[in-house]
Amino acid sequence: MFVISPINDKEEQRALCARMGAEYHPGDMAYRVTIEGKEAGIVSFFIKGKTGNLRSIDFLPESRDFEVMFIAGRTCMEFMDRVGANEGYYLSPDPENERLTKALGYRRLPDGRWFLDTTGFFVDHCGSAAKNEERK
Numbered sequence: 001m002f003v004i005s006p007i008n009d010k011e012e013q014r015a016l017c018a019r020m021g022a023e024y025h026p027g028d029m030a031y032r033v034t035i036e037g038k039e040a041g042i043v044s045f046f047i048k049g050k051t052g053n054l055r056s057i058d059f060l061p062e063s064r065d066f067e068v069m070f071i072a073g074r075t076c077m078e079f080m081d082r083v084g085a086n087e088g089y090y091l092s093p094d095p096e097n098e099r100l101t102k103a104l105g106y107r108r109l110p111d112g113r114w115f116l117d118t119t120g121f122f123v124d125h126c127g128s129a130a131k132n133e134e135r136k
Contacts, residue, residue, distance in 0.1 A: 002035045002068050004075050007042075016042050022058035023092075033072050035063055043076045052080030052088035052118070057100070066100065073104045081118040090114040 007013045007030045016032060017024035020042045033041040041059035045052065057073050059065075080088060093101040093114055105121065106114040 002033060002040070002065075002071075004031050004033050004043075004072050006030070007032050013042075017044070017058075020058040020060060022056055025055065028055055031072060031076055033059070033063075033068065035065065035068060038063075040065075041069065041072060043072045045076050045080065047080055047083065047085040050085055050087060052077070052085030054080075054088060054090045054104075056092040057094070069097075069100055070103055073100070077104065077116070077118060078122050081122055086119045087117050088115070090116070 007016065010026060013028075013030050014024045016022075016030070016039065019039065022042055022044060025044065025046070028044045028046045030045070031043040032039070033043065039060070040063035041057065043057050044055040046055065047053070054073065054076055057069055059069060077088070080086075090101055090104070090106045091114075093106070101114055104116070105118075106116045109115050
C-alpha cells in the first residue's frame with residue numbers, strides 16, 4: 001500500500017528532498033510518498049498565478065514504481081487544477097522516464113518545455129486530451 005500526503009513543515013521537506021536526491025526550493029509545496037510505510041518519493045510543485053508548475057517527481061531507485069509515480073503526479077496536478085492553476089509546466093521531468101511525463105498528459109512544446117492545460121482534465125479526461133492534442 002502507498003500513501004501520498006502533503007508536507008507542511010519546510011525543514012521536513014528540505015530533509016526529504018536531501019534523502020530523495022531532489023532539489024529543495026523553499027517556495028515549493030510538496031507531497032511525500034510512502035510505500036509500505038517507508039519513504040519512497042517526493043513530488044515538488046509551485047503555483048504562480050494561474051500557472052501550476054510540477055517541478056519534479058523524485059523517488060528512491062528501489063521504490064520506483066510507475067503506477068505509484070503516476071498517481072503521485074496526478075494527485076499534485078489535480079490539486080493545482082482544483083485551486084485554479086489550470087495551465088502548467090513540468091519543469092524537471094526525468095529524461096530517462098519520458099513515458100511517465102507523457103502518461104501524465106504533458107506534451108512537448110516546440111521550445112522543449114512540457115505543457116498541459118488541465119481545464120476539464122479531471123472531469124472529462126478524454127475531451128481534455130483531445131483539446132490538448134488540438135493545441136499542438
